[in-house]
Amino acid sequence: MYEPRLPGFIISNVDLRGCVTTTVKKFINGRTPEAVQQRLDGIFSQIIGYDDVYEDLYRVIKAQGFEKRSLAENVLLWLSYTQSPLLLTDMQHILDTQPSGDPGRKLELDADQVVSACAGLVTANEETGVIRFIHETTRAYFTKRKLQLFPTGEDKIAKMCLGWAEETFTSDDVSTLPTRTRCEHISVHDYAIHNWGCHINRSNIDGTEPVIRFLDNDKVMLKYSPHIISSNDYPEYSQLPLSQMTKLHVASFFGLTRTIKALLQKLDPWYHIIGSFLPWTSHPIDTRDGFGRTPLSFAAEKGHSSIVCMLLGHGAQVDRQDHNGRTPLMWASRGGHNETVETLLENGVHINLRDRAGRTALSWAAANGHHKVMGQLSAHGAILSISAGSYDWILTPLTQLFQEKVRQDVIDETMSGSPLIRASCNDHLAVVEMLVSAGTSPDQKDEDGRTALSWAAANGHRSMVKFLLASHADPDTIDCNGQTALSWAIRNGHIAIVEMLLCKGSSMKIEDNAGMMAPVWAAFNGQKAILQLLLKYHADLRSRDKNGMSALLWASANGHRATSAWLLSREEDPSLPDSDCDGRTALSWAAGTGDYVMVKFLLDTVGDPLLKKSDNTRRNALGWAAANGHPKVIQLLISQDRYDLLSNQDMNDMTALSWACVNGHEAAAKEILASDRSATILECRDNAGRTPLMLATRSGHRNLVQLLLRNSADVEARDSFGDTALSSSAADGSAAIVKVLLRHGANPNSCLRDGWTPLMFAVRGRHHDVVRMIMHFGGDINATDDTGQTCLILAVKNEDRKMVELLLDMGADVEVWDKSGATPISLAMGLGKRGRLVLSALELKDPFYSSDDDDD
Template identity: 25%
Template sequence: MRIVVLVSILFSLSAMGDSADERIRAAIFDNNIPRLRTLLNGVNLAERGSVYMHEAVFFRRSNAIRVLVEKGASLEATDSAGRTPLMDAVEGPDVDLATVRVLVEAGADVNAVGAEGDVLSRATKSGSAALIRYLMDHGAVIRAPECTGGMNPIMSASGGGNLAFLQRAVLDVRRFINNRGTRNQTALMMAAKEGKYSTYQFLLQQGADWNLTDEEGNSLLMMAIDGGDIRIVRDLLAKGMNVNHLSNHRNNALSRAIWKNNPAIIKLLMEKGADASIPTGPFNKLPIVDAMGPFGRRAFDELVKHLNQDQLWQGLEAVTTGVFRERHNWDELVKRIEATPARRNRIMAEAGGFGDLNTIKKLKAQGVDLDATDGRTGETALMKAMRRDQNQIGQYLLQNGATFDPRNAEGDNALLVAAASGNAAGARMLVRAGMNVDVHDMNGNTPLIRAVIKGDRQTVQALLQVGATANSPGRAGRTALYHALANKQVNVARVLLEACAPLTEIDSGNTQPETLANGGYRREESAALLRLIQQRRNNPRCH
């Protein structure tokens, strides 16, 4: 918090941009009281005193504080975060009681309320018994949180684990034990979400209600999971708290444990009846899908141990279709799934994309066809291997009986998939294995045209090297060169023109290549393409 205050002070001063302010600030920091008195003469502290006062408090310059008060600086002026100087002085683990005394003796309000509680609420965070005693001896009182900006000393001490204060103020604890503060939370919730087990136990003994929810519908169990103390989690489950309670945002205890990447709590929740089939969050994701997210691998590894076959299969569906295509997740799911024949086909196909040779061999030994499709996109293991640059898998499949014939739901075979995916080495391998290099897709485009449309120079070059026909027409009679010129792909066009791609009949309308090259607003690319076309026309090797 002191760092935040300092940043606020420096920002405020720098924003003024006045050398007089810099001199005053330096005098406060140096504790040069005579110079400070001189510099403050004629300064309107009603406007700027708050900045100087907060800086004097931060650097614990008691004499500077006295001078500022003497010169008219307000003791109750707040900073950009709504804090008075006394609030700054009492907060933190290294509170300077002498600074607090100066402010209080000068008349600072010990019961001032800010945006995040009153003075005493902030003081209880530090755990300083002497500070709290001093404030209460000078009039600070414990009030309900609704009277103190949503945070009273009981709640603050509970979140900070200041058990000594709570024990001394036990009558006030009982008085305000279930009062609601910020976000409609209670003292017990503060203790649970900060993982303060001893404080949690004490509050329960004083009558705290463990079956309340906050304004977002979060249960105490969910907050305890955020706090990470498994003893609190275990105690709440033993009390019978609903492990599958959903908050207003459709989160529950299991989703919170996954987000916290806490395998021990996940294990406990699953043993106590957490339902892994309940979708959570704004996108209604299953827990196994949540566990594939950016929260960490430990949550996923624990959760899969407790899932039934249908839930494991839902995980496999997610890992093959979602954004979190981690091989680790695939391996953990596949080894636990007891697949039906239809599911074995799906696994065979998907294994190609994950480069999982062991699973492919295992399924082949069980009689699963290497050309089995995934039942969703119509792709085979070979197609998925080409899409993911898994060329060693592709080589194994070709050597062990995978065929060239299958096409997916879009009408593409493995070579078309490789070309469209930018897998130059895979495309070369397939052609050398015997696949027709000029095969057409449903739109009449060849692998070469697909590679040109993608703008993949390396794949274009690889296909030409293994015999692709440069002027083979595709949709609307457009050749590969047509697409390269129309899309202003200079590097791709260079490869085609250096391979002597024909300049005539590049589409069904007999469009001239220079016309295509000149079109549009990309003048530099157009000029480069025109030069390449002229070089092609002048190349004797191409005649």
């Protein structure tokens, strides 16, 4: 990567800057940017003596004064050993903490200083502060010769990283890890926290006192262990509050051989003696982390065979399974660590144990393409077929019976335990060839009924498919969803594999569980080329699934215009609308999904027959567009309308406007109301007598209510039950909509069914805000219904003390009685203990009532 600006030492030298500019202009004259970049890369790669150039520049660096030389060497050392960019602020911190530096003096770095000190071998961006090698050849030179140029570099990096990690995790003020204690130096500390162990592994300080002290610190381990695990590599750990890793786990993870040896020597020897006689006792060497993994599990996963030998020599259990049921052998097989696998096999592992997904060590090796490990496992008796007999199918569930269940690791494409299927899924042809030649059936199925051919076809592995077909795999094997290898290949658009399967006689007439055949799947995903290929093999393009959806309908519904156009060109009479079991046409589906381009294409191609067609519920394309809120499609359909589609009512008497209002699509309603025919549909009622305003009100769409009222919707219209928009909103407690309706002239005292008022509905629903709103607009608090009930009586019957107090404060009459002669107080007294709170509120407002009357 090249910097977009010249370094300061070139800019400040007028002659040098002019020379560079002239040379570059000559070089790029008449060339494209791509040609310039290609020429630059070619020049660098063709310089035979660039090693000599870099050596000369490094000698220049070594000849500089102490400060510049120290700066350059630290920059080059870090970039050579870490392969990680460096920030200017981090370099400043490194220099300030150098043992040989002057603690009383701090050098303020800038980009030009770094570039100049390094003799132009690095580039430093002033804006981002990132320092990196000037070119790939520079990086390659210093990486290759880092031991020669910086023989103690690994030790220096390891010590720095260990110090920063210890500083971070021993601090009491670390709220957001991984960062340095409340400081701006994030990059190098973040790098150190995650990579200190890797550098110690390659250094000479492994097993030294500082490393042991760091790992022996319980406070450090408690804070650090959650950060050793990456959620990308170990997704199962993301659900754990703490990883609970110990010093042995961490040292095994990083492969710190000498450190492990020292830690094991510190263990109480009695643990080993007791463990040999009482194997069920807990040995520190087999301590589990939060996911049930032991130090041996991590050492095996990383391929640290010497540590594996040491742990086993100190009594570590070789078959200890984690919460996913995986053993150290499975982890080693997954990583392809031959030496580690051999060590575990020599220590009496149960080779055919399965994890919770039914996968063996051989399955893991096959899934990751490690055929050499598979050979080792096979030589020690590993079963090649998941269905083969083995007593381990009894042992595995028993060992997992007492383990805590944690969610499955779903990194792999398939959870199948079959080595053949997992290898085919991941395109490991050599492994599959090995398994088939050893006698494994190519038609072996996983838990979902899928075969190796099904997975290979779905994932587009052509060589794998070719081999399996040559091995007589059945191309028409049906999985649990009724799908074949052909349908999977079609679904995922692998046309070459589709042709291979068709050449082998794969059937196009097999229906899956949804009734979809090959042409329908091709149209579903817009695979026009595959449809054309299927037609060459005489596929039925008019086949339908169980819902009556044809290839054309699916292509239109999913917006595949080119596929739809090709299918329409195959129709004998495109003017005859195709429809599914519900009567929906291609236009209906396209309008419902809001595909403007597809709708326009269908109107231009087919036109009127589609426009006037309604489905089995008598809803047309305009109704579907309105119901799903697609204003542009609505505008297009209205512009083409010659059949008064806006007035069309479906089987529930819902118009397009009604659907827009009930579903809250304001933009769609605006388009409809902008039509010159909107006045005729504004008061159209559904089969319950509800107008669009009532539907918008009941659904709680305030903006739509305002829009309809601005367009002169009847605010006092009543539905079949005698309710108004206001009474419905009051009953639902929609204070905002109640306010809008009242401001637009809704009658707060309208007499509704059974003589109720909107205020009564609000009281019954315990909606205090709505009650206040209606009273503010003149609601009659003492109005009575057909039985003589007032709002106060309703509140007493509801045992709603707060509502009673609110009504009394607003002037409700305490002495009123209904037609049965009951008063609020008598009703409260009749409630017994449940009415005491209500009664106490009422007696404060009744001057003639005394609690002494209760004694009489």
